[in-house]
Amino acid sequence: MSDHNDKDEKHDEPETDAIEQEETESEESSEESEASDTEESEDEQSSEDAASSEDAASSEDAASSEDAASSEDAAYSEDAASSEDAASDEELAASTKEERAKEAKASEPEPTSAHNNSGDDDHHDDHGHGLSHIASRKVLLGTFGALMVLTVLTVTATSVDLGSSMNLLVAMIVATLKAGLVCLFFMHLRYDKVMHTVVFLTALLFALLFVSFSLMDSSGYQQDIVWVEEAAP
Amino acid sequence: MSHHTINGHDAHVAHHFDGPQHQFDSGKLGMWTFLAQEILFFSALFVAYIVFRYNHPEVFAYAHKYLDVKYGAINTAVLIFSSLSAAWAVRAAQKNQQKLLIACLLTTILCAFAFLGIKYVEYKHKFHIGTVYGCNFAPSETPNGTKIDWPEAPKGQCRALKASEAKIVVEPPKAADGTPLEPGSPEALKAIAEADKNSTSRYSQLPPPNTSMFFSIYFAMTGLHGIHVLAGIAVFIWLLVRAIKGHFSEAYFGPIDFAALYWHIVDLIWIYLFPLLYLIH
Numbered sequence: 001m002s003d004h005n006d007k008d009e010k011h012d013e014p015e016t017d018a019i020e021q022e023e024t025e026s027e028e029s030s031e032e033s034e035a036s037d038t039e040e041s042e043d044e045q046s047s048e049d050a051a052s053s054e055d056a057a058s059s060e061d062a063a064s065s066e067d068a069a070s071s072e073d074a075a076y077s078e079d080a081a082s083s084e085d086a087a088s089d090e091e092l093a094a095s096t097k098e099e100r101a102k103e104a105k106a107s108e109p110e111p112t113s114a115h116n117n118s119g120d121d122d123h124h125d126d127h128g129h130g131l132s133h134i135a136s137r138k139v140l141l142g143t144f145g146a147l148m149v150l151t152v153l154t155v156t157a158t159s160v161d162l163g164s165s166m167n168l169l170v171a172m173i174v175a176t177l178k179a180g181l182v183c184l185f186f187m188h189l190r191y192d193k194v195m196h197t198v199v200f201l202t203a204l205l206f207a208l209l210f211v212s213f214s215l216m217d218s219s220g221y222q223q224d225i226v227w228v229e230e231a232a233p
Numbered sequence: 234m235s236h237h238t239i240n241g242h243d244a245h246v247a248h249h250f251d252g253p254q255h256q257f258d259s260g261k262l263g264m265w266t267f268l269a270q271e272i273l274f275f276s277a278l279f280v281a282y283i284v285f286r287y288n289h290p291e292v293f294a295y296a297h298k299y300l301d302v303k304y305g306a307i308n309t310a311v312l313i314f315s316s317l318s319a320a321w322a323v324r325a326a327q328k329n330q331q332k333l334l335i336a337c338l339l340t341t342i343l344c345a346f347a348f349l350g351i352k353y354v355e356y357k358h359k360f361h362i363g364t365v366y367g368c369n370f371a372p373s374e375t376p377n378g379t380k381i382d383w384p385e386a387p388k389g390q391c392r393a394l395k396a397s398e399a400k401i402v403v404e405p406p407k408a409a410d411g412t413p414l415e416p417g418s419p420e421a422l423k424a425i426a427e428a429d430k431n432s433t434s435r436y437s438q439l440p441p442p443n444t445s446m447f448f449s450i451y452f453a454m455t456g457l458h459g460i461h462v463l464a465g466i467a468v469f470i471w472l473l474v475r476a477i478k479g480h481f482s483e484a485y486f487g488p489i490d491f492a493a494l495y496w497h498i499v500d501l502i503w504i505y506l507f508p509l510l511y512l513i514h
Binding site for chain 1: 253254257265272273276280284287290306309311314321328427471484498500501505507513
């Protein structure tokens with residue numbers, strides 16, 4: 001929670017005091033950001049699209065601007081929360097575009113006046129929840145879609161002859177992209193404490209050491225491997 | 234930092250924690266440490282795979298044809314979908330959407346059963362045709378369906394595969410519509426010649442030496458993964474019962490979050506197993 005806030009605070013936007021628990025509203029408020037007519041927010045929104053697509057794992061800048069986008073969204077939903085309904089209710093509470101555009105406009109001046117970055121922690125205490133980041137519907141569905149596309153891609157790539165080592169390389173790259181998507185978005189590492197990523201990467205590092213040391217001398221024992229019979233005639 | 238308001242009326246915080254945030258963060262770090270251990274746990278089998286494939290690429294090029302990519306791909310899709318529903322269960326709990334939470338947990342459990350069901354079909358077929366681990370390996374057919382006859386194993390001993398004693402049984406040739414052709418007829422001879430065209434000798438169709446190792450690795454890796462799926466089912470059923478009792482809310486969803494993390498690691502390992510075992514070119 002606090003980690004995510006820190007990230008938000010790094011953006012010099014007035015709206016950055018995010019209630020993380022309500023960042024979830026980001027998907028439906030993507031339209032709000034457009035409605036509020038800021039060039040910036042549209043850019044950020046489109047880069048959020050990028051973040052949920054296949055390239056996401058590699059695009060760091062798209063990732064950081066997503067933070068900005070979601071914090072803006074949070075500003076909207078925070079306003080909605082104060083009107084009792086929308087935060088606890090289903091996302092579809094504000095049903096029409098016009099309504100939501102109005103709400104978005106109404107919310108715009110509020111964050112700058114009522115909140116600032118330094119008041120972030122107090123603000124969270126007021127609400128008392130938001131133990132961790134909530135993945136938006138857009139991110140979840142985008143990750144799922146990308147994983148399915150990559151699965152089809154890797155199955156298709158196998159039928160194309162690129163030479164056996166090249167085929168293996170392509171399969172492993174695609175698998176690693178998929179694993180990255182799962183880690184970053186399904187497992188929340190993108191929004192989570194850095195410590196969890198460190199723990200995860202440490203395990204991978206030691207697995208890599210394990211493999212490397214095992215491969216060092218593995219061909220040295222080949223003559224000792226005895227099969228029940230010599231190779232077939 | 235948020236415990237000032239919650240701690241007073243949250244029964245879920247254990248006494249040794251400062252508050253819900255402390256409890257949640259500790260649980261999550263603990264879960265990640267466990268997942269790190271899981272990666273190292275599986276890495277032993279990945280090392281076995283890598284070392285063996287590095288030394289015997291021909292075994293993998295041959296043996297993977299026994300596996301059906303269709304089943305593997307369906308299972309990949311099933312697991313990815315179950316990961317989505319697990320991630321959504323976390324979201325539903327965080328947003329206090331009780332019915333959606335129950336639906337997501339149920340979907341994850343059903344997907345896990347579907348995965349194991351498909352795995353059962355695959356395992357059953359492998360035991361049926363004899364492509365199993367260790368010295369029980371004695372396939373009754375080649376990957377392209379030609380029957381193989383192996384000599385009887387001496388009683389009480391491992392069956393020794395002597396390629397020179399193996400008989401390849403060519404099925405009676407059939408016409409395109411499936412009706413058997415008259416043995417010795419020109420059509421039948423032509424069909425046999427067509428079937429033999431791709432092989433230089435009849436032994437080239439037999440498994441290369443040490444092929445049983447592929448299946449030892451296959452059963453060890455998919456078996457250990459399957460045990461993890463079983464454990465996941467147990468955990469998610471426990472969560473489902475608690476969710477039905479209304480234990481989870483935006484103030485307390487740690488168990489859902491941690492179980493989902495575990496489930497994603499199970500998915501992640503399958504993401505590597507699928508291309509390594511099924512998609513060998």
